[in-house]
Amino acid sequence: MSPDRSPGGAPALGSRRPLRTIGLAIAACLLVVLLGLSLVVGSAPIPLAEVIAALTEHDGSPTHITITEARIPRTLLGLAVGVALGVSGALMQALTRNPLADPGILGVNAGAGFAVTLGVALSGVTRIDQYLPLALVGAVVATIAVFAMAGGSRGTASPVRLTLVGVALAAVLMGVSQTLALIDPDTFDRMRFWGAGTIADRPPGTLEAIALPILAGLAIAALCARPLDAIALGDDAARALGLRLGLVRSGVLVSVTLLAGAATAAAGPLVFVGLVVPHIVRGITGPRWTWIVAYSALLSPALLVGADVLGRVVVLPAELQVGIVMPLVGAPVLVALVRGRRARNL
Template sequence: MTFRRTAGLVLAAALLAACALASLAVGAAMLPLDVVWAALTANDGSASHVTVSEARVGRTLLGITVGAALGVSGALIQALTRNPLADPGILGVNAGAGFAVALAVAFFGVTRISEYLPFAFLGAIAATVAVYLVAGGVRGTPTPVRLTLVGVALGAVLMGISRTLALLNAETFDRMRFWSAGTIADRPPGTLEAILPFILVGLVLAALCATPLNAVALGDDLARTVGARLGWARAGVVLSVTLLCGAATAASGVIAFVGLMMPHSVRWITGPDWRWILAYSALLAPALVLASDVVGRLVLMPAELQVSIVTALLGAPMLILLVRRTRATAL
């Protein structure tokens, strides 16, 4: 079993590398792989080399970073709630980010995407903290059911207010739609550098939570029996999800289905061990994001389709398959 999982992890890394190469080569200007390699190793300033180094490299790295964050945060939230159909938005992270951006545009005159980043990230953090406190974080350990119910309710309220602001102020909607489209294209310079520290911390926290999550999956009583500290484990998961999903949403907008689809899919390979699920999700989720981005460049060439639309088109059938599956892999 360990050999199979390790071999699968190597194949997942190879698939991610292949998707990254495709992301560097495919676009309005189709470039051979030797040109891509030359642009990376011996850039001569030609148009094709500049296209790779200044446009596609940053886009590809952002896709890898955002995809890993969404995949790992999706796996964490599924483990925390013991619900294989949960996604990171269940804690209100996406709604909090969108609400903060709507306020920034409507009341502070924010106009540029680069200015959205701090507001979106702070909104994501504030929403998650509110969900945790309302669900019982001060009085005791919030249960998965409480976290889910409070997160869904608060997310619905924040999303409703955001849409109301957009309807009342057409300019607000016009400015927000470019950020909320869910894309890794045309992000402002410095976007990756701004979110990378938060995502790295979130990934480290996720790795530390992996072993306790195996105990949490047994249920609260059995987890306590084997010595798991449920309060610390859940707090670590919530913090990790906030950092990962908040930073990813701030940078790219809402990219749906990645955090839902990939962790559940890799469980068919890994079984219920969360250490392997997190590792696979960190590799295959960015591969999905990059592959979707490449497809989006091809279907409307020379125009592009946002990556969030492609992941939704891929994720909806997958969700139907998961719902109809009679023998879902247990958490």
């Protein structure tokens, strides 16, 4: 039975559907505003009229080149990476029934990042098309490792154990990655900003390289979102509704791997993006994963692009990478979740 319906099938009193729809429209407007700010704001502010002129009447001037070759690719990459991390975070929380889960905290991003670092150290790969497959493989291996180690001898992984194992594995992989970078500083000097987490100055073709994995991951996520609502009621209830739990969970894992792996290959090991947004939107959507995923697809890129814009202005004329700004936002939220009643009852 839908949470929006009464036992008799009529709309429940105080249904959230109109509020959800209005909120989704507001989220879309917020995303558009922040995307616009990303084109305008920077070390050299550019008027909106000049941005429009660069799009409609490009004259080859330095300002127009900055807009079309730097800010637009950076903004579009922030949009793609934000969507990927937000949706994968929501799916991870639904799969594990863990409000503290996201690909960063559970070590998925660290696994992808470690695989890229290993590839750079062993074979000197530096192009996105070369290390994207490595990132996807690393994400898969890290996911399997976290679930295997957290499951223990009984094969069941509690939310707390998943979180602790994921954080520990991420710390180990990041430590090894940094060690490899110190051993070969010349090679890794070209990827130092990637290691910090950034959507600026990415190699040409980055967005094109990750587009297909992200689109495939989003398509799978769309297919899995509604069954996740039934799984949230419990495995027995889901089976009674005729769901194939193994198939749905496998689909979620494939989607998370594609989304998190592609995002990490493009922008480095960003954390907290998929953790913050699902908790913000639950106050509007309630425990409906179809809506949580939809909101995450809009608000996560808004958060990432907003953090990137903030990083451009707080230390002018220099910039802070978005991978540095995001923990300043996400860490307080994680502390609040750990102290909250829902997390204490895990």
